[in-house]
Amino acid sequence: MQNDIFLNLHHIIAAGWRRRYTIVLPIIIMPFIAALVGVMSQKTYQNHTTLLVQETSRMNPFLEDFSVSTQLKERMTALKALLHSRHVLSSVIDEINGDISDKPTTEADIARLSSKLSVQLIGSDMVKIAYKDSNPSEMKRTLEVVSKHFLNKLLAPEKSSIGASEDFLKSQLERHHLALIAAENKLSAFKSENVDRLPEQYQYNVKTLRELGALREEKLASLAGAKAALKSLSTQLLKTNPMISSVEETIMARTAQLAILKSKYTDSHSKVITLTKELKRLESQRDSILKETNSLANTDIEKLWQLATNLTDQYEGGIQRPLLVSQLEAIEQAKSRYQQLEQELVHVTARVDQLKANLEQFGATEQQLTELQRDIATNKQVYNDLLKRYEMAKVTGALGRFEESERIKIIDRPFVPVTPMTPPLSIYLIAGILGGLAIGLCAAFLLEISNTKIVKREIVENIVGVPVITRLPRFEFAHQTGSQNAIAEAPVDREL
Incomplete structure (x- = not known):
């Protein structure tokens, strides 16, 4: 096994020696090519700024309800797209150029600037904006303008939402305030028009109706008594009427004379006939006086007063004169009492009818009153809720303005880069050597496996x-x- 390994190594070394020129030549040539590329390549510089978005009020339990979260993590994708948008980048380019250049911003300029910018969220509340360019002198100014526009877009929803909320709540508050005043005025007018039919007056009206009913019965009884007294006095006056007494005495005298004449003469005698006619005339006169006396009027009373005065002058002794005068005075008093009771009864009856009508309309009145009170309660609840929200919106706006200077902390400010991002020449040389070695080995390997010797x-x-x-x-x-x-x-x- 070990011999096989050494044998394989021997073959590999031998193959490398056979292809030594193929391996060495790229190692010698590639460093020069890499150095040439490093010298001719354009240098790129990188600048960055780091922003810390603080939400101190959300960590304060007393101010947490009044703060507005920036939701940086959720909005980061949208903020990146917004930063690379044509609108923002054209504004950045226009602000950088200012009045120096009259050349309009082109799509190529926007695309070039967009490719050089990158935004990165570090953690949950730190943002890093990086900018790459070949001209280091303008990078600081460009990154400052980009950071300003990014912060404006970051804080714009908070500022606009608070301001719009205050304006909207203020307009709605004024409108509901007017609606509440109108509802209160309507309720006040309704209570003024239906003061006797309000639910608060129901028990009082029932009690008053009961008392007025008893009072009306009492007045009816008193009126009946006054009417009976007036009738009794009229009857007594009839009995003591001097006119009737005089006619009665004449009738009695003529009746006695007629009886004497009938005893002497027949009924057809002229004296009997004349006396009979006179007697009938007197009886008719008596009946007429009785009828007139039963319905005494003011003119009749005045006639009786004149008659009583005349009788006082005719008769001496004054027996009938004081009696007639006292009876006439009693009749006047009874008549006045009767008229007074009659007027009181009319007033009490009208009041009873009015209370009955009010009680009959109590249901409809209570329903209308309930609707008006419900409208007021609804408007008042909405108004109080809007007022509370409006005050909270004002406090939130004041809190945002108070924390505005401390909301954004610039950790790393934009700077003028000195060292380029491109690798130094030594790196290019090392890369050339390594690349040449790789090329030589690959070429030697290809030549060796394709050799048929x-x-x-x-x-x-x-x-x-x-x-x-x-x-x-x-x-x-x-x-x-x-x-x-x-x-x-x-x-x-x-x-x-």
Whole structure:
């Protein structure tokens, strides 16, 4: 086994020696070519800046609810695409050029700048922006402008969302404030119009209706009593009416005279007939006075007052005069009492009817009141919620402005690179030597495996079928035959 290994090594070394020129020539030539490439290749410089995005408020339990997360890790892919976008890169180029160049930005310039930029997220809150270029003098300025635009795009959603939230909440707050005031005014007007039909007045209205019902019954009883008293006084006045008394006395006198005449004369006698007619006339007059007395009016009372005055002047002694006057005064008082009770009854009845109507409308009124109160409660809840959110938005905006200077920390600022990224000349030389060695070995290997010459004893033994005893050196014969010359000149490897 060990002999086989040494034998294989011997064959490999022998093959390398045979192809020594093929191996050595690339090793000598390739370093010069590599050095030429290193000298002629353009030098590339790299500049970078490192940004630390701090969210200190989110680590503070008292300010966590008011902070807005940048979500750097989730947005990093979008930020990379945004940084390489045509809009951002054209803005960067325009800002770098300024008023120096009037040449418009081309797609080639944008593509060139995009290929030189790279963004990398380190951890969860650190961003590295790298820039490669062959001109180191402008790299610092370019990277500063790129970093500024990147930070603007990074913080733009936070700033715009906070400002837009404040404006939106303010407009909605004003609108719902007006709606709340309108709902409150509507409820106030409704309560003013339906003050007697409000739910708060229901028990009071029921109690008042019960009391007014009892009062109306009392007034009805009092009115009936006053009416009976007035009728009784009228009856008494009828009995003491001097006109009726005078007519009654005349009727009695004429009746007595008629009885005397009938005892003397027949019914057809002229005196009897005349007295009979006069008696009928007096009775008719009495009945008429009785009817008028039953329905005494103000004019009748005045006539009675005049009659009482006249009777006072006619009769001496004053027995009938004071009685008639007192009866007339009693009738006036009873009539006034009756009219007063009648007006009070009308008022109480109207009040009872009004309370009944209010109680009948209580259901509809309560439903409308509930709807108005629900509208106010809804508007008030929305208004308070919007007010709370608006105040939180203002606090969030103030917190963002307060932390703006500390939000972004520049760990590594852009600088002017001095050392290029391209390898030094020694690296090119070493690479040339290694490359030449690899090329030489590969070429030697290819030439060796494609060689058809017999260089091994085993090959000869396999071909002729007999073992090889020894190997002969090359002989030089000047006068041998052609076959002998051919045999002598045949190539034989020394390994045989």
